[in-house]
Amino acid sequence: MEPKRDYYEVLGVDKDADARTIKRAFLKLARTLHPDVNKEPDAEEKFKEVNEAYSVLSDDQKRANYDRYGDPNGPAGFGSDYVDVSDIFGGSGFGFGDIFDSFFGGGRGGAGAQARTRGRDMGIHLQITLEEAAAGCAKTLSYERLAPCDDCNGTGAAVGGRMQTCSRCHGTGRVVEVQRTIFGQMQTQSACPDCGGSGQVIDHPCETCDGQGRTPSREKVEVKIPAGIHSGQSVKVEGKGEAGLRGEVSGDLVVSVEIKPSERFERQGDDLYCTVKVDSLQAILGTKVVLDGILEGEKAEVEIPAGCQFGQQVVIERRGMPRMGMIARGNLVAVVQVETPTDLTKAQLLSISAIEAERSLGSAAAPEASEEGGADDKWRAPKNPFKGKKK
Helix, strand or coil: CCCCHHHHHHHHHCCCCHHHHHHHHHHHHHHCCCCCCCCCCHHHHHHHHHHHHHHHHHHHHHHHHHHHHCCCCCCCCCCCCEEEEECCCCCCCCHHHHHHHHHHHHHHHHHHCCCCCCCCCCCEEECCCCCCCCCCEEEEEEEEEEEEEECCCCCEEEECCEECCCCCCCCCCEEEEEEEEEEEEEEEEEEECCCCCCEECCCCCCCCCCCCCCEEEEEEEEEECCCCCCCCCEEECCCCCCCCCHHHCCCCCEEEEEEEEEECCCCCCCCEEEEEEHHHHHHHHHHEEEEECCCCCEEEEEECCCCCCCCCCCEECCCCCCCCCCCECCEEEEEEEEEECCCCHHHHHHHHHHHHHHHHHHHHHHHCCCCCCCCCCCCCCCCCCCCCCCC
């Protein structure tokens, strides 16, 4: 297996290059290597290599690890509050394949997409633990989107550039084409390919974004997950989706939350179920068991009643999941599992045997005394099963 090329070498930048230089180099290469514009057999592989290099060098944390350890993940990976949801050509939400489809189709050519100037909403997927869902948490997400261009501040115009009426459609945003057919002349109307249906063009467009006012970019955003959230629910971050054309409104980032299965608890609504193991003697007499709760440092005391049966449920109120947006909480339901102890001594077994014999015989085991009342009428203790055996 051939070793990967140095990421700086892939992008053709120095190791001390700043973020803007790295981004410009990436965009320049991406325009020539993207499979939509380059039909060479190896174009896609080269584009993936360039994309991989940019995904590392455009991320401060990954770049620092790469420079120091030669691995973007470093010796121990990232912290629990950092989540990288970016993915080449799709996966968790939007990938660079989707982003470049918009980028190459969102500027001067391609009629259908041009009429849409507002940025699209973007959806990404985030996994959290049940404990994080109970307490609420903040996650720093690293992802890729079409963001406002740094060089033109999202206007799409170079220095001195300005908007002017499109000379092709004369400001209407539509062009009419006439075709000769066997039935005569037929007219078709479509969005102007020069202005994208807006009716205006920039006389000196920004070279970095090709006049769109937006470029593919790696972004970081902090997402606050509310306490009590359920799997399948979403959190919206306004304005962090795809940037609009030439300063138009950006879409939103919609984070779909999935809660990982817990080893300790099973969630049903806002109630939490867990198992509590007690031995049969504790189940007979009753006992107390202290559990770690779902919240950090929280303890839950479970009162096991005397005579508790296997599978019996003990409810501890207000120790379940928080109800989202409320102070109230669900309940903690402890499902009792009764186990037979296997470490009893012979003396303890003898005591239990005597109790069982007394329960079995009871008053029925003792014959009614005769009128004479003799020695044979007395109840006799059962034979000791351990007599004569060494302890």
